[in-house]
Amino acid sequence: xxxxxxxxxxxxxxxxxxxxxxxxxxxxxxxxxxxxxxxxxxxxxxxxxxxxxxxxxxxxxxxxxxxxxxxxxxxxxxxxxxxxxxxxxxxxxxxxxxxxxxxxxxxxxxxxxxxxxxxxxxxxxxxxxxxxxxxxxxxxxxxxxxxxxxxxxxxxxxxxxxxxxxxxxxxxxxxxxxxxxxxxxxxxxxxxxxxxxxxxxxxxxxxxxxxxxxxxxxxxxxxxxxxxxxxxxxxxxxxxxxxxxxxxxxxxxxxxxxxxxxxxxxxxxxxxxxxxxxxxxxxxxxxxxxxxxxxxxxxxxxxxxxxxxxxxxxxxxxxxxxxxxxxxxxxxxxxxxxxxxxxxxxxxxxxxxxxxxxxxxxxxxxxxxxxxxxxxxxxxxxxxxxxxxxxxxxxxxxxxxxxxxxxxxxxxxxxxxxxxxxxxxxxxxxxxxxxxxxxxxxxxxxxxxxxxxxxxxxxxxxxxxxxxxxxxxxxxxxxxxxxxxxxxxxxxxxxxxxxxxxxxxxxxxxxxxxxxxxxxxxxxxxxxxxxxxxxxxxxxxxxxxxxxxxxxxxxxxxxxxxxxxxxxxxxxxxxxxxxxxxxxxxxxxxxxxxxxxxxxxxxxxxxxxxxxxxxxxxxxxxxxxxxxxxxxxxxxxxxxxxxxxxxxxxxxxxxxxxxxxxxxxxxxxxxxxxxxxxxxxxxxxxxxxxxxxxxxxxxxxxxxxxxxxxxxxxxxxxxxxxxxxxxxxxxxxxxxxxxxxxxxxxxxxxxx
Amino acid sequence: xxxxxxxxxxxxxxxxxxxxxxxxxxxxxxxxxxxxxxxxxxxxxxxxxxxxxxxxxxxxxxxxxxxxxxxxxxxxxxxxxxxxxxxxxxxxxxxxxxxxxxxxxxxxxxxxxxxxxxxxxxxxxxxxxxxxxxxxxxxxxxxxxxxxxxxxxxxxxxx
Amino acid sequence: xxxxxxxxxxxxxxxxxxxxxxxxxxxxxxxxxxxxxxxxxxxxxxxxxxxxxxxxxxxxxxxxxxxxxxxxxxxxxxxxx
Numbered sequence: 001x002x003x004x005x006x007x008x009x010x011x012x013x014x015x016x017x018x019x020x021x022x023x024x025x026x027x028x029x030x031x032x033x034x035x036x037x038x039x040x041x042x043x044x045x046x047x048x049x050x051x052x053x054x055x056x057x058x059x060x061x062x063x064x065x066x067x068x069x070x071x072x073x074x075x076x077x078x079x080x081x082x083x084x085x086x087x088x089x090x091x092x093x094x095x096x097x098x099x100x101x102x103x104x105x106x107x108x109x110x111x112x113x114x115x116x117x118x119x120x121x122x123x124x125x126x127x128x129x130x131x132x133x134x135x136x137x138x139x140x141x142x143x144x145x146x147x148x149x150x151x152x153x154x155x156x157x158x159x160x161x162x163x164x165x166x167x168x169x170x171x172x173x174x175x176x177x178x179x180x181x182x183x184x185x186x187x188x189x190x191x192x193x194x195x196x197x198x199x200x201x202x203x204x205x206x207x208x209x210x211x212x213x214x215x216x217x218x219x220x221x222x223x224x225x226x227x228x229x230x231x232x233x234x235x236x237x238x239x240x241x242x243x244x245x246x247x248x249x250x251x252x253x254x255x256x257x258x259x260x261x262x263x264x265x266x267x268x269x270x271x272x273x274x275x276x277x278x279x280x281x282x283x284x285x286x287x288x289x290x291x292x293x294x295x296x297x298x299x300x301x302x303x304x305x306x307x308x309x310x311x312x313x314x315x316x317x318x319x320x321x322x323x324x325x326x327x328x329x330x331x332x333x334x335x336x337x338x339x340x341x342x343x344x345x346x347x348x349x350x351x352x353x354x355x356x357x358x359x360x361x362x363x364x365x366x367x368x369x370x371x372x373x374x375x376x377x378x379x380x381x382x383x384x385x386x387x388x389x390x391x392x393x394x395x396x397x398x399x400x401x402x403x404x405x406x407x408x409x410x411x412x413x414x415x416x417x418x419x420x421x422x423x424x425x426x427x428x429x430x431x432x433x434x435x436x437x438x439x440x441x442x443x444x445x446x447x448x449x450x451x452x453x454x455x456x457x458x459x460x461x462x463x464x465x466x467x468x469x470x471x472x473x474x475x476x477x478x479x480x481x482x483x484x485x486x487x488x489x490x491x492x493x494x495x496x497x498x499x500x501x502x503x504x505x506x507x508x509x510x511x512x513x514x515x516x517x518x519x520x521x522x523x524x525x526x527x528x529x530x531x532x533x534x535x536x537x538x539x540x541x542x543x544x545x546x547x548x549x550x551x552x553x554x555x556x557x558x559x560x561x562x563x564x565x566x567x568x569x570x571x572x573x574x575x576x577x578x579x580x581x582x583x584x585x586x587x588x589x590x591x592x593x594x595x596x597x598x599x600x601x602x603x604x605x606x607x608x609x610x611x612x613x614x615x616x617x618x619x620x621x622x623x624x625x626x627x628x629x630x631x632x633x634x635x636x637x638x639x640x641x642x643x644x645x646x647x648x649x650x651x652x653x654x655x656x657x658x659x660x661x662x663x664x665x666x667x668x669x670x671x672x673x674x675x676x677x678x679x680x681x682x683x684x685x686x687x688x689x690x691x692x693x694x695x696x697x698x699x700x701x702x703x704x705x706x707x708x709x710x711x712x713x714x715x716x717x718x719x720x721x722x723x724x725x726x727x728x729x730x731x732x733x734x735x736x737x738x739x740x741x742x743x744x745x746x747x748x749x750x751x752x
Numbered sequence: 753x754x755x756x757x758x759x760x761x762x763x764x765x766x767x768x769x770x771x772x773x774x775x776x777x778x779x780x781x782x783x784x785x786x787x788x789x790x791x792x793x794x795x796x797x798x799x800x801x802x803x804x805x806x807x808x809x810x811x812x813x814x815x816x817x818x819x820x821x822x823x824x825x826x827x828x829x830x831x832x833x834x835x836x837x838x839x840x841x842x843x844x845x846x847x848x849x850x851x852x853x854x855x856x857x858x859x860x861x862x863x864x865x866x867x868x869x870x871x872x873x874x875x876x877x878x879x880x881x882x883x884x885x886x887x888x889x890x891x892x893x894x895x896x897x898x899x900x901x902x903x904x905x906x907x908x909x910x911x
Numbered sequence: 912x913x914x915x916x917x918x919x920x921x922x923x924x925x926x927x928x929x930x931x932x933x934x935x936x937x938x939x940x941x942x943x944x945x946x947x948x949x950x951x952x953x954x955x956x957x958x959x960x961x962x963x964x965x966x967x968x969x970x971x972x973x974x975x976x977x978x979x980x981x982x983x984x985x986x987x988x989x990x991x992x
Contacts, residue, residue, distance in 0.1 A: 022846035025854030026838065028789020028829035032855055035788040088958050121779075122772055162954030163920055176987060177920035206889045208793040208801055209855040258791070258855025259889050262992025290794040337987040353919075368992035414916055414984035415963035453989050456970055481852035481890060519992055602969045642849035646891055650852065653892030677798035677887065685893040686877075686884040702967070712992055 012492040013705055016642045017499050019485040021256075030256045033212030033228030038283035041214070042071055042117040044276050045124035046269065046286070047131050048296060049106030049113055052140035052362040052670025053153065056106060056113060056133065063130040064116055069123035072280035073131070075114045076101045079275060080244035088161025088174055088332045093241045095331045099365045100242070100271050106135065107155060107330035108362050109671040110295025117276040117284045140362040140670040144304050144327035147171045147361040155330050155360045174358035176337035178413055179321075179351075186319025186351030190310025194387050198380040200719070200737040201663035202302040202327070205369050206654070206682045209258020210293045215273035216283040217243075223250040223277075227270050230260040230478055231517025235267055236509045242271040243278070250274075253508040254478045261654070262368030263298050265517045294675035298367020299664055301326040301334040303376040307343070311388045315399040319351035320344050320412075324377055327359045328366035334358040335366075335373030338453075342716070343377030344412035345451035346422055346608060347403045352412045362670055368519060370651060371452040371712035375658065375719050379737065382448035382720030387733060396447040396724075397430045400610075404449075421634030421698030422449065422608035428694050429610045434630045439614060443627060444729030446613045450716025454604035454709040455520025460513030461530035463491060463538050463595040467587075469580025471495060473534075474507040476515025477527045481650075481711070482643035486524050487531050489639050490705065494535035496562025497579055513598050521709025524639055525604050525700075530597040532704045538595030545589050546577045603702020604709060609633035611652065611717040615725035619748060622741035624660055624726055630692040636700040636708030647710045649691040655718020657683045659726075663738050760821040762787065763831025771818035777811075778802045780818030781828060789829040789858045793887065800886035803859035804828045810866040812885075829858035832865060840903045841865055850899040852890035860886045864900045872908055876901060913977055915945065916984045924951035938962045939973030941983065959988030 024030040061073040079101060085094045102113045114131050118124035139153040146152055147169070154170045163175040187193050213227035223245065229235050232252040240247040257264060273286040288297070304325045310318040322343050328334025336356030344352050356373075389396045404422050411417055429435055429447070439445055462474045473491050477483065484504040492499045516522065539559045546564030547554040556571035557564050563576035586593050614628040631648040638644040661681045665673040674680045699706025719737060727733045730744060732751040755770040762785060769784035776795075781787045781804070790813055793799035797812040804813045805827045832839045841864050844850070851857040860883065867874060867882045874882065879900050880893070888896060912932040922929050926949075933944035941962060946953050962969045963984040969975045970989055977983060 016849070018846045019849070021854070022851075023838075025851055025857050026829075026842040026845050026861060027833060028787070028858045030854055031788070032791065034792065035782075037786075090958055120772075121783075122774060161958055162924070162951070163958075165923075175920060176918065178918035207853070207855075208799055208887055208889055209791065209853070210793070256855075257853060258793075259853045261889070265992070287792075289792075290796065290799075335990060338990065341987065368990060370992045372990060372992045414918065414986060415968070416966045416982060418966045453968065455989060482849065520989070600970075600972050602972050602975060603967060604970075606968075640849075642895070643852070646849055646852050646895060649892035649894045650890045654889070676796050677794045678796060682887060682889060683892075684884040684887065685880040685897060688880070688893055690897070691892045691894045 010493055012489045012499055013639050014641065016640060017485065019482050020488055020504055021479065021484055032209055032258050033255045034287045036214040036226045036255065038214055038216060041283045041285055042119060042280055043121040043124045044115055044117045044273055044284045044286035045128050046112045046272060047114040047128045049102065049111040050109065051106055051135055051137050052109050052142065053138040054106045054135035055138060056102060056104060057136050058134040059114055060132040061114060064127045067127050067130065069119045070116055070127045071282060072117040072276050073114065074275045074279055076103050078279060079242055079271065082244055083241060087159055090161065093238065096238055096266060097242050099331060100268055108364050110292065110364060112272065112296065115272050115276055117280045142361050142363055142666045142670055144302055144325050144359050144361060147327060147359050148325065155362065159332055159360060171360045172357055173332040173360055174336065176340050176356040178340065179353035180410065181351030183319040183321045183351045183353045187310040189318040191313045192388060192391060193308065193310040194384050195306065195308035196384055196735055198305045198307065198383065198735045200303045200376040200379060202299040202363065203658045203662040204294055204299045204680065205261040205263035207259025207261060207263060210288040210290060211269050211297060212287040213270050213273050214283060214285045215270065215277045217274045217278040219281055221245065221249055223274060225250060225252045225270060225274060226255055227252065228255045228257045228264060230257065230264040230480065230519055231515065232509050233476065233514050234265065234517050235270055238267050239271045239274055243274055251508055251510040254506055257478050257480055260480050261370045262372060262519060265368050265519050268297050290677060291675040294680060295672050296364055298365060300369035300372065301328045301366045303339065305376065305380040307380040307384045309384045309388060311392060313392055315394045315402045317347060317349060317403045320349055321353045322377065322381060323355045325357040325359055326373065327361045327363065329363040330360055331365040332358055332360065333366060338373030339377040341413035342374040342451050343381045346405055346449040347412065348405045348409040349412055354412065370654065370715040374450065374452055374716045375655065378448060378450045378716045379719035379723060383723055383735065386724040397426055397435065400449055401426045419698060419701060420606060420608060421696050424696045424698055425608055425610040425632045425634055428632045428696055429612055432612065432630055432694065434612050434628060434692065442729060443614055443616045444725045444727065446615065446721040446724030446728060447610065448717040448720035448724060449608060449610050450713055451606065451608050452521065452713040452716055453606055454525065455522040456526045456601040456604045457516030457520065457522050458514050458600050459526045459530040460515055460598045461527060461534045462512060463534040465538060465583045465593045467583050469497060469583050470501040471497065473502055473504045473531060474512050475504060475527045475531065476507055476512050477518040477523045478506055480518050481647060482640060483523045483527065485643065486528060486639040490528050490531045491535045494532055494539060495579060521711040522604065525703055525707050525709045526601045528639065528707055529601045529703055533597040534595040537597065538593055541593045542579060542582050545582045545586065550574050605636060605700030605702050607634055607708045607713045609713045609717055611721040613721040613725040615722060615729050617726060617729045617744060622745035622748065624739060624744065626656055626689060626722065628689055630694065631714060632694040632696060633710065633713055634696045634698050634708060635710045636703065637697055637706035638695050639707060641695060644695055644710050645693045648693045648714045651714025652691050652718050653683050653688060655715045656688065656722060659719045659722040659737055659739060661738050661740065756819045758819055758822050760824050760826060762826045763828060773819060775818045776814050777816040777818050777821050778813035780821065781813060787828055787830050791855055791858065800863060801856050801859040803862040803886065805862065805866055810863055829862055832861060839865065840907055841900065844899045844903040848895045848899040850891065850895040856886060856888045860888065860896060868904055868907060872904060874904060913941065913979060913981060913983055915941065918985065921952065921955060925949045935977055937973065937977055938969050938975045941977060961986045961988050
């Protein structure tokens with residue numbers, strides 16, 4: 001509600017209308033991944049390795065195949081053998097193939113080894129028990145530091161890429177180092193240097209909708225796939241490669257998506273369902289259960305980090321150094337590079353050095369999770385800054401303001417910043433009543449900043465006008481949090497027609513050009529930019545028709561409030577011509593009118609946020625309560641402020657879960673111990689206070705309306721802000737997440 | 753395995769289905785009756801996405817067998833609106849942007865309706881504890897709680 | 912000539928240099944010329960890089976213009992959630 005009193009040049013942008021898909025979603029009509037049926041449909045189920053690391057000696061599927069209800073059984077042999085293994089992320093198709101169906105080895109507990117399609121879900125599940133797999137169990141490792149140790153079992157030789165220095169364990173597959181200045185000289189200038197080590201556990205994106213799809217691949221080589229995904233073109237491209245098909249022969253339709261947060265930016269069951277369908281020659285539906293989601297889809301990376309920061313008595317940071325080791329499962333891809341590049345990004349540093357490692361272990365392949373890599377780095381960096389502030393008796397917001405990056409600052413990752421809004425978020429934090437509110441005994445307050453790059457990506461949008469003057473907008477980015485509403489607002493703004501007259505559809509891969517995934521906080525930025533430009537393209541054509549009718553040059557016509565009007569007194573004296581008056585006979589004045597945009601926008605604009613948290617620790621039980629929470633973040637321009645607030649609130653609460661409760665717990669046997677929501681506890685309503693939000697708007701010059709992505713930055717500060725609040729409340733520094741009650745009790749005990 | 757014949761009432765309509773003894777009420781609603789509003793988020797009664805009421809009692813339909821529904825009165829999200837007229841909670845959820853992805857929404861709405869029928873004037877704390885069995889990963893619950901509290905206030909005024 | 916700032920992890924591939932100069936008028940030409948001058952950079956470029964031109968991060972486009980006095984940084988390819 002922070003924007004209500006602000007003046008705006010916009011008519012639609014910045015308002016809060018009902019979302020176009022609201023009715024479907026409150027009545028149960030909206031069709032999600034598991035809600036589709038097809039004639040003759042079979043049900044698929046996947047057999048998974050119970051071992052963390054094992055050679056697959058033999059798979060005998062004959063008993064399952066002999067069952068009357070079973071129509072197909074597949075193993076790795078049913079996929080393309082043309083996908084090459086390459087080091088690092090170069091061989092990503094191979095990594096994905098190996099992840100969706102194991103080859104020679106099972107690499108983690110839950111790794112798929114075979115699949116069946118049967119006439120019912122129960123029959124498919126029963127049939128899995130008839131598949132006999134002979135394993136040779138191998139030594140395993142699940143911890144990041146242990147996976148880097150000289151005696152660690154090697155998960156796969158040759159997975160490391162060019163970047164890894166000689167002498168490192170083969171499980172270290174990528175290495176990143178960057179920075180500038182001379183950190184040793186910087187530390188020598190400091191009045192106080194603090195160096196600490198931090199650990200965070202892997203957490204799951206925790207979307208409520210498990211992965212689900214319905215695949216149909218006939219013997220004509222043409223396929224149809226319905227699935228819940230953040231990006232159906234990447235699904236199309238990946239599945240086609242894994243099955244050895246032509247991309248265009250596979251049409252992928254995105255269902256409504258029940259949350260993704262990065263976890264649905266790749267494929268898991270989709271190629272399996274297609275392979276089953278191809279073999280059975282019938283449609284096959286595959287739906288994961290929750291345990292499969294935890295065991296076999298992307299959690300985020302776990303991390304082990306060392307951060308060293310030097311500060312002068314006045315709060316100036318003289319040097320900063322961070323070593324960030326990220327474990328990303330049995331495949332390359334842990335975003336150690338992103339952790340390194342984001343950790344110190346909020347600050348204007350003369351001397352900075354950051355190192356990131358991508359380390360493999362016997363765990364599921366990590367997938368992106370909201371600003372992937374950034375939250376853990378911010379936890380370590382912002383904790384050390386908090387310690388320095390405490391020891392030097394300095395205000396944590398003042399210190400951050402003193403060192404904050406602004407336009408022209410050389411970023412820790414290299415280039416100079418354009419117009420950014422970190423200082424504005426810090427000033428808003430300092431002025432917020434939350435920051436001045438008194439704390440009760442036993443409570444502590446924490447502050448932290450966070451940074452994320454944001455992304456543009458390939459984008460196609462089409463806008464078609466109807467004869468009655470309404471508009472159909474086709475976008476290719478699945479709506480994960482109300483984006484249809486912001487697209488319609490932006491189109492309404494340009495066209496000057498009512499928001500309600502614009503129908504927004506998430507088009508399938510056969511009816512629109514390529515679109516990158518709904519990730520990287522890119523949807524409102526890139527699909528929004530594309531929508532604005534497609535609408536402007538349509539407006540140009542509308543102006544041409546008006547010019548032709550009036551018999552004046554097209555440059556003498558402009559568009560205002562949904563009407564073509566003469567651009568000035570010399571252009572002629574004509575009444576405004578509304579959009580519907582032009583479209584009503586468009587078929588006979590030149591043909592249908594549509595607008596298009598196909599390009600890769602490259603002006604996403606980075607984003608910053610500052611969070612304020614109050615926490616209360618019960619010294620008897622070690623339980624933490626978050627008593628007050630305020631998110632302050634730069635949105636550039638909030639198109640639909642309610643959904644911007646929603647992104648801030650959701651990001652903060654996922655951060656609360658990560659900080660306090662959530663973790664992947666592995667037993668000595670390398671098996672995941674907590675693969676249901678009862679044991680992997682995400683925040684529930686009774687855990688939380690209201691989450692206050694402040695939308696700061698420092699326009700992004702790379703977007704026509706100033707939009708910066710808002711989806712990801714909100715999860716970057718919480719781990720640190722909560723850790724700082726808890727540490728200040730408990731009087732002992734918490735350097736390991738989650739700060740679960742036993743861990744807090746142990747820390748309190750160690751502290752005497 | 754032979755199937756069980758079940759005759760029950762869903763959203764006021766008499767329905768019949770044949771189910772495997774192992775199938776849950778949720779399976780039967782979704783796969784036998786094509787009522788896919790209730791979702792399976794966990795299958796273990798932890799997420800509440802499958803919430804329905806049976807004889808007025810809020811249950812996780814993934815924890816109840818389809819065969820147990822014999823003779824029951826089941827209400828699902830599909831029966832929440834009165835014809836064209838949305839339930840006040842449904843309207844308020846749209847107005848408040850109390851949903852993002854929307855997959856938990858059917859369960860949250862059914863649970864919230866059950867709360868307001870039992871307690872028309874819940875405190876924020878009561879609302880938060882009542883809805884603690886409904887996981888939402890998108891919203892942080894803020895707008896959900898506000899929407900339920902405000903609906904309760906409006907319904908009290910209207911009655 | 913355009914000055915290209917590399918991340919320090921790439922120094923081992925460029926004979927210890929962190930700032931190199933190539934002739935290029937857009938991002939695609941820049942990457943081609945970098946590989947021509949320093950063939951070992953093929954690895955990181957194939958693995959995915961972004962180019963920051965005057966502070967603007969070009970995630971993947973090869974046709975973004977570069978002026979001789981542009982501030983250019985090679986960066987790891989960005990990924991999002």
